[in-house]
Amino acid sequence: MKHPFFKKADIILAAALLVIGALGLLAFRPAEAAGAYAVITVDGEELDRMDLSADQSRIIETSYGTNTVTIKDGCAFVAESDCRGGDCVRMGKISREGQMIVCLPHHLTVLIEGPCSAPDAVIK
DSSP: OOOOSSOHHHHHHHHHHHHHHHHHHHHTOOGGGGTOEEEEEETTEEEEEEETTSOEEEEEEOSSOEEEEEEETTEEEEEEEOSSSOHHHHTOOBOSTTOEEEETTTTEEEEEEOTTOOOSOOOO
């Protein structure tokens, strides 16, 4: 008698792992539904807040240089920059609260904030 390669328990285990994986993906979906926005700052001074629920693009021109910050499909990213190296462009897309893109040569940061953004602790 030949034994089957996959047993019934193997199939049940695989199905359970697929369900757990799918639930994990749902837990880490983009924050656009929660009213999140991208906060753009240069030298610590807030220049703009961009809502993640609307596709848009902003050109940020400062004495340090020019960056183009884009919101598309609930994610923020630096589409173009004239800084040397272009690390901020290669940082990719961000969509969850607390994620940040930094362009050091231009002193620019893009931080995702939302309704739950608050310090975890305050130390005096």
